[in-house]
Amino acid sequence: MGVLDQISRRLGQAPVNVSRRGFLAGSGALVLATALPLRPVRGQETAAEAPAVEAFLELRPDGTALLRSPFIEGGQGIFTAMAQIVGEELDLAPENFSVEIAPAGGPFGIMGGYRLTGGSMSTRTGYPVMRQLGAAARAMLVEAAAQEWGVDASELVTEPGVVVHEGSGRRAAYGDLAAAAMDLPVPAEPALKDPADFRWIGSALPRMDVRAKSTGRQTYAIDVEVEGMLLAALRHAPRLGLTPAAVTNRTEIEAMRGVHSVQMLDGAVAVVAEKFWQARRAIDAAEIDWTEGEAQWPMPADFSSAGFRDTLASATGEVVEVEAAGDAAGTLEAAETVIEATYDAPYVAHGQLEPPSATARFNEDGTLDLWMPCQAPEMFVGAAAAAAGLEASQITLHQQVLGGFFGRHFLYATANPFPQAIALAKAVGRPVKLIWTREEDFLRDAPRPLGLARFRGAVGPDGPTALQVEVVGEGPTQRWYQAPPGQDPSATEGISGKTYAIANTHIGQIFHANPAVIGYWRAVGHSMHDFMYEGFLDELAQAGGLDPFEMRLSMLSGSERHRTLLERVGEISGGWTPGPFEAEDGTTRARGVAMASPFGSEAAVIAEVSVDGGEVRVHQVWVALDPGQVVNPSTVEAQVQSAVALGTSQTLVEELVYENGEPTARNFDMYPILRPDQMPQVHTAIVESGAPMGGVGEPGLPAVGPAIVNAVATLTGQRIRSLPLSKHDFG
Amino acid sequence: MQLNINGATHDVDVAPDTPLLWVIREELGLTGTKYGCGIAQCGACTVMIDGVATRSCVTPADSVSGLEIKTIETVEDTEVGRRVVEAWVENEVAQCGYCQSGQVLAATALLSDIPTPTDADIDGAMTNLCRCGTYNKIRAALRSVSEA
Ligand code: FES
Ligand code: FES
Numbered sequence: 001m002g003v004l005d006q007i008s009r010r011l012g013q014a015p016v017n018v019s020r021r022g023f024l025a026g027s028g029a030l031v032l033a034t035a036l037p038l039r040p041v042r043g044q045e046t047a048a049e050a051p052a053v054e055a056f057l058e059l060r061p062d063g064t065a066l067l068r069s070p071f072i073e074g075g076q077g078i079f080t081a082m083a084q085i086v087g088e089e090l091d092l093a094p095e096n097f098s099v100e101i102a103p104a105g106g107p108f109g110i111m112g113g114y115r116l117t118g119g120s121m122s123t124r125t126g127y128p129v130m131r132q133l134g135a136a137a138r139a140m141l142v143e144a145a146a147q148e149w150g151v152d153a154s155e156l157v158t159e160p161g162v163v164v165h166e167g168s169g170r171r172a173a174y175g176d177l178a179a180a181a182m183d184l185p186v187p188a189e190p191a192l193k194d195p196a197d198f199r200w201i202g203s204a205l206p207r208m209d210v211r212a213k214s215t216g217r218q219t220y221a222i223d224v225e226v227e228g229m230l231l232a233a234l235r236h237a238p239r240l241g242l243t244p245a246a247v248t249n250r251t252e253i254e255a256m257r258g259v260h261s262v263q264m265l266d267g268a269v270a271v272v273a274e275k276f277w278q279a280r281r282a283i284d285a286a287e288i289d290w291t292e293g294e295a296q297w298p299m300p301a302d303f304s305s306a307g308f309r310d311t312l313a314s315a316t317g318e319v320v321e322v323e324a325a326g327d328a329a330g331t332l333e334a335a336e337t338v339i340e341a342t343y344d345a346p347y348v349a350h351g352q353l354e355p356p357s358a359t360a361r362f363n364e365d366g367t368l369d370l371w372m373p374c375q376a377p378e379m380f381v382g383a384a385a386a387a388a389g390l391e392a393s394q395i396t397l398h399q400q401v402l403g404g405f406f407g408r409h410f411l412y413a414t415a416n417p418f419p420q421a422i423a424l425a426k427a428v429g430r431p432v433k434l435i436w437t438r439e440e441d442f443l444r445d446a447p448r449p450l451g452l453a454r455f456r457g458a459v460g461p462d463g464p465t466a467l468q469v470e471v472v473g474e475g476p477t478q479r480w481y482q483a484p485p486g487q488d489p490s491a492t493e494g495i496s497g498k499t500y501a502i503a504n505t506h507i508g509q510i511f512h513a514n515p516a517v518i519g520y521w522r523a524v525g526h527s528m529h530d531f532m533y534e535g536f537l538d539e540l541a542q543a544g545g546l547d548p549f550e551m552r553l554s555m556l557s558g559s560e561r562h563r564t565l566l567e568r569v570g571e572i573s574g575g576w577t578p579g580p581f582e583a584e585d586g587t588t589r590a591r592g593v594a595m596a597s598p599f600g601s602e603a604a605v606i607a608e609v610s611v612d613g614g615e616v617r618v619h620q621v622w623v624a625l626d627p628g629q630v631v632n633p634s635t636v637e638a639q640v641q642s643a644v645a646l647g648t649s650q651t652l653v654e655e656l657v658y659e660n661g662e663p664t665a666r667n668f669d670m671y672p673i674l675r676p677d678q679m680p681q682v683h684t685a686i687v688e689s690g691a692p693m694g695g696v697g698e699p700g701l702p703a704v705g706p707a708i709v710n711a712v713a714t715l716t717g718q719r720i721r722s723l724p725l726s727k728h729d730f731g
Numbered sequence: 732m733q734l735n736i737n738g739a740t741h742d743v744d745v746a747p748d749t750p751l752l753w754v755i756r757e758e759l760g761l762t763g764t765k766y767g768c769g770i771a772q773c774g775a776c777t778v779m780i781d782g783v784a785t786r787s788c789v790t791p792a793d794s795v796s797g798l799e800i801k802t803i804e805t806v807e808d809t810e811v812g813r814r815v816v817e818a819w820v821e822n823e824v825a826q827c828g829y830c831q832s833g834q835v836l837a838a839t840a841l842l843s844d845i846p847t848p849t850d851a852d853i854d855g856a857m858t859n860l861c862r863c864g865t866y867n868k869i870r871a872a873l874r875s876v877s878e879a
Contacts, residue, residue, distance in 0.1 A: 075826030075863050206823060213828030214819035214835055216763020216803030223762035231757075257746060277753035281746075353767045353775055353829040353862045403765075403829030404862045438768045634823065638868070642826055645864020668772035668860065677854050679866035 056102070056133055057086060059141075063161055063175030065092060068102035070115045071122035072375065073209065074402030075642070076697050077635035078122045080208045082130055084631055085123075088201045089134030089193060091158040092174060099208065101399045104377035105392075116376035118407060118520065120599035120695020123631055127693055135190035137181075144180035145172050160199075204634035209401075221400035222357045222435060224371040229359065229431035230260055232424050233279035234270035235286065236443050239301065239661040240414060240517065243293025244269045247286050256282045263427050265420055267293065272428050276435055296413065303515050305450055305658040309344050309722075312452040312472040312512055319470055319508035320486030322496045326504035331466035335458030339543050341536055342454050343721045345528030347447040347656035348521055349665075351673050354403020355441050358418035361431035366390070371398040371433075372418050375409040380418070383411055387419040388426070406646065407520035412446040412480070414517055439666040446519025447656050449473055451528045453495055455536040459544035463551050464537070466504035469495050474514040475525060485511035490520070494529025494702055499562050499597055500537070500555035516658070522646055526598040526702035531651070531723065534594035534706030539719060548710065549576040549593050561626065561689050562602060566595060569604040569624035572685045576606070578714050583610070589619065592710025596702035600694030601627040607680070607707035609715060614731035618648050618680040618708055623700055625684065628691035640684045640700040647704030649674035653726045672726075732796050736761075737805040747793035752776045754792045755802055763803035763832045767860070774859025777833035778802050784840035784856070803832035811846075812839045814876050822872040826863035833859045838873045847877045 058066040069082045083097035102108040109115050110129050138158060145163040146153040149170055157164050163172050195201070212218040237243060247253060247269055250262050258278030263270045269288050273279035332338055358372040368388050374380045377397055385392045402409060409416075421434040436444070451473050458466040475491030477483040485491065486509050496507045521527055541548040549570065556562040570576045570593075579590035587610040595604045608620040621644045630636050653672045657664045665671035705723065713719045716730055734741050734751075736759060743758045755764045755778065767775030769788045776788040779801040806812035815838050825831045834857070841848055841856040848856070853873060861869070 075828065077826075207825075209828065210820050210823050210825050211816075213825035213831050214816050215806065216761075216832040216835075218828045219762060220829065222766065225760070275753065275757045277745075277749055277757060351862055353765075353773065353827070353860070355766065402827060404827040406862070435766075438770075638823065638826060638865075641867055642864040645866065646862075649864075667770055668768050669770060673860060673862060674864065674866075675860065676857055676866045676869070679864065682867060 056108075057137060059137060059174060059178045061175045061178055063096065063173050065090070065097045067097050067099045068108070069099050070102050070108040070110050070126060071117040072101050072399055072402060074117065074405040076122070076639060077207050077632065078117070080205060081123050081631045081635060082126055083208065084200045084205055085127055085130040086134040088198055089131045090138045091160055093160045094200055094205055096161065104381045104397045109378060114376070114378050116379070116410070117405075118375050118410065120601070120698045124600060124693040124695060127631070131192055132190065135192050136186050139187045139190040140181040140184045141174050141177045143184050144177045148172070148180060201631050202633070205632055207635065218401060220354050220403045221359070221371055221373045222354055222403070224359045224400065224433060226359055226361050226371070226431040226433070229361070229433050230272045230274065230428060231276040231279050232270050232272045232421070232432050232434040233276060233283045233437065234265065234268045234420065234434065234440065235283050235288065236268045236440055237290050238443070239299040240267065241293060241295040241298025242290040243267050245289040245291040247288050249285070249287045253282050253286050256285070260428060262286070263424055265423055267295065267414070268420065270420065270424055270434070272424055272432060276433075280437065297515065297517050299661045300515055301661045303658055303661045305347055305656070308450055308515070308658075309452060312344070312450070313342055313454075315472045315510055315512045317510045317512070319510055321506070321508050322486050322492050323505060323507040325502075326466075328466045328468045328504040328506035331504040332456055332458050332468060335460070335465060337460070337543050338456065338458045339539055340454070340456045341539060341721055342452065343532035343535060344450065344452040345531060345723045346654070347450045347516065347658070348650050348654045349442055349445050349447050349656050349671055350406050350408035350519075350521060351668070351671070352402070352404030352406055352408045355436050355438050356408070356417050357433060357435040358416070358421035359431065359433040360418065360421040360425035362425055367394040367396065368422070369396045369398065370418060370421070371400060373402045373405070373409045374399050375405055375407075376411060379411045384418055384422065388422050406522040407524070408445070410480070410520055412517060412519050415444050415446040415519065438668070442663055442666045442671065446517045448521035448527060449476065449514045449516070449518040451525075453529065453532045455532070457536060457540045459540040459546070461544065463544065463546060463555055464502045464540045467502045468506045469533075470508050470510055471495055471529070472510045473512050474518065476518050476520050478511075479514075479518055485509045490525045492529065493525035494596065494598070495533045497597055498533060499559055499595075500552065501558050502555070522643070523598055523698040523701040526596055526698070527650065528723070530594065530596040530598075530702035531705040531709060534596075534703065535709050535719070535721065538592070538710045538713060547578070549578070552593065552595065561691060562595070564689070565602050565604045565624050565626050565687055568685050568687055569593070569606050569622050572624065572683055573606045573622040580715050583619075587612070588715065590711045590715035592707045592712070592714060594703040594706035594710060596699065598695070598699040598702050600692065601625060601696065601699035602694070603699050603703045605703035605707040607704065607711050609708055609711040611716060611730045614729055616652060616708070616712055616725045616730060618652070618678070620681045620683065621648070621704060621707070622683045623685070624687055625700055626687040626689050626691070627694040627696050627699065629688050629693050630686055633686055636686055636696050637684050639696050641682050643698065643700030644682045644704050645674055645679060647701040648678070648680060648708065651705040651708050651723060651725060652678065653724050655724050655727065732793055734792065734796060734800060735798065736800045737802055743792065745792055748791040751778065751787040751790040751792050751795060751800070755787060761802050761804050765829055765832055767830070772860070773830070774833045774837065775830050777836045777859060779836055779840050782840060782843060784837045803836055806835055806839055809839070809843070811843045811876075814879070815839045815842060815872075818872040818876045822868050822875065824865050824868040824872050826865055830859055830861045830863075834861065834869055838869070838876070842873070842876055
């Protein structure tokens with residue numbers, strides 16, 4: 001059973017009125033939570049120890065609302081979207097909301113007792129809960145007014161922020177009704193609005209955070225200031241599995257200006273100082289002897305990404321079936337035109353612009369406060385409790401707005417700084433803010449796994465007749481959540497889960513453990529597998545003498561949704577014209593097409609490229625995205641821009657290379673990311689097919705790479721099966 | 732050492748080669764200026780020094796003593812800066828926002844120097860990285876100021 005099933009089982013839980021509970025009683029605010037029970041009470045934990053603040057929504061006497069978002073803001077606009085959804089049903093303009101991140105625990109685990117910000121899940125999972133929440137609050141305000149005026153609630157309507165009795169012209173502001181509404185029962189099934197009447201859902205409301213983020217006022221984990229804190233910088237062992245034996249110049253280091261102490265950690269040495277720069281300077285000067293130690297995933301000293309790619313290319317072993325239809329092997333055997341190819345994609349780093357940090361403070365009563373970036377608060381609290389030797393209930397997590405994430409801030413054992421911050425705060429008896437330098441972030445990031453797939457396909461005059469794929473490797477969901485091979489979408493998605501009709505198909509996974517500490521990177525498996533599949537699909541078209549666009553259309557005859565989308569991207573690009581053709585500026589260009597079905601949404605992409613001085617240049621990218629339905633089109637458009645940027649970046653230039661067990665790049669000098677002058681123009685068409693709401697943050701990404709690579713093949717005749725393009729010469 | 736930051740003179744007691752970035756963040760407590768890479772690659776740490784966009788992470792504090800240093804916190808003190816911020820808000824440029832202090836200052840420095848820049852001027856001046864990929868919106872916002 002997938003995460004989505006679990007979620008849908010949980011949805012529909014009614015909100016409860018907690019106005020009179022806990023410290024919020026007496027504030028005069030209508031306070032609503034959901035009726036979702038708190039996580040099962042564990043061990044000696046009692047209800048009294050459950051998180052004190054458990055409200056989603058507080059409607060204040062001044063008519064404003066505080067909304068606690070289960071999902072963290074990291075640039076995707078989720079706080080604004082949540083306010084739009086609640087505001088719609090509550091009938092309160094989203095600008096009257098302030099939104100903050102909901103604390104760990106309590107009723108906020110709306111994904112089935114837990115929640116995380118990722119998987120492009122936030123809006124689609126939040127949508128039904130937030131609508132119900134807003135509708136319940138509105139119904140209670142209406143009822144409060146009805147009782148006060150002695151009329152029937154059915155006679156009342158609302159305007160934004162006001163209950164109105166049209167018969168008598170009486171009006172009452174929400175703020176004035178909040179106190180009375182507090183004492184009312186929460187309606188179990190409040191009526192939801194007809195989407196045709198939506199005022200805010202579906203409109204391009206401005207993001208709430210843009211001014212703070214244009215003036216330097218938005219703060220992040222790295223900016224956290226705690227009274228009395230010390231700052232720490234550290235150096236990790238060059239490979240996981242090594243640990244510090246000695247700091248040979250320790251006395252010297254400890255005598256450096258501002259230095260409080262040198263601290264030996266598991267697999268790292270830290271310097272704690274008055275200021276971060278002092279700590280940084282001191283750790284840079286440290287001479288450290290490393291020795292073999294313990295690690296769950298020790299990195300072999302001779303590990304190289306190039307060698308690992310070859311290992312995967314020749315790996316044999318059980319092929320665990322992921323998808324099968326017809327008789328792929330038999331059809332391939334009998335077919336006239338059969339082609340084979342191996343595709344691979346490299347490790348890629350998250351490269352979120354804010355380096356990781358964590359601040360830890362032990363309080364006098366033994367409890368612990370933590371400030372950090374995090375995409376999964378309940379899991380982080382659990383891990384922090386284990387690291388600190390405390391109960392989860394003794395930990396207060398202050399989640400900070402993320403300076404980019406793209407999957408960087410999930411729980412990845414060695415990739416998160418907070419266990420070290422906890423150890424340091426404990427060791428020095430003062431609050432400590434630990435900042436990882438960019439170099440340490442590259443060293444201990446949990447990159448997207450290097451991936452590889454072996455394709456065999458047959459094509460006839462009408463298109464592909466058989467496809468056999470072996471995806472070799474390990475996905476992050478197996479690593480972190482024990483999904484077995486064949487049942488780990490992250491290991492195959494983008495090769496599995498495609499929509500094209502190929503009568504005979506066999507998709508399998510050969511598990512091969514990845515020595516690196518791997519993680520989720522924007523669009524996860526899709527970020528590389530769609531490149532492989534869609535590239536091979538173009539190879540099949542070429543082998544069959546078919547046009548790649550027309551061939552895809554005919555393979556989608558069974559799905560109106562996909563055909564529409566592909567046709568739409570063709571239209572917005574001015575009609576499918578693969579080229580090569582001469583552009584106005586005299587360059588010779590070509591276009592490529594690709595599709596993807598990521599995270600509940602559908603995408604079709606056309607990219608236009610030229611080659612300039614041996615390098616590929618991406619001029620324009622057209623994206624038709626169908627997320628079913630949309631809450632905020634301008635946020636969706638921004639997410640498409642962002643997804644195209646990252647998709648173009650990884651296709652053109654990104655590759656985390658390992659040699660001798662270490663990444664060769666430790667900063668953006670050796671690991672380039674997309675520069676402003678490499679950014680293509682992006683043209684987006686949002687298609688609302690009315691299908692169940694899908695994701696938005698990631699789905700724009702996966703088809704970008706293959707569209708570029710397919711365009712390059714048309715332009716140059718070179719079929720690229722290994723990313724990034726920058727390692728190939730197009731001179 | 733004395734530093735002139737945002738129009739005021741500050742006495743700071745730091746090692747002379749301390750990067751200006753960390754003086755601004757840690758001695759003055761102005762956290763709008765961001766650390767992204769520390770090696771002049773990303774531009775998150777951009778400040779204006781005598782009007783020129785400068786990467787403060789590789790600028791030793793003692794090298795700018797006596798010069799006029801301006802950080803994001805006072806960008807709206809000038810007409811150009813105010814218009815740039817408004818354009819950034821209007822165009823909803825920011826996503827995570829982490830790079831945007833630097834982007835806003837780079838744009839302000841450019842437009843203060845060249846009110847109607849060519850594409851080549853923009854390419855030359857707007858080199859800060861944005862991992863969220865807001866580049867097209869940055870350019871649109873910048874253009875909306877220069878063409879206003
Ligand atoms: S932090 Fe200065 S350029 Fe990146
Ligand atoms: S807005 Fe996130 S790095 Fe630029």
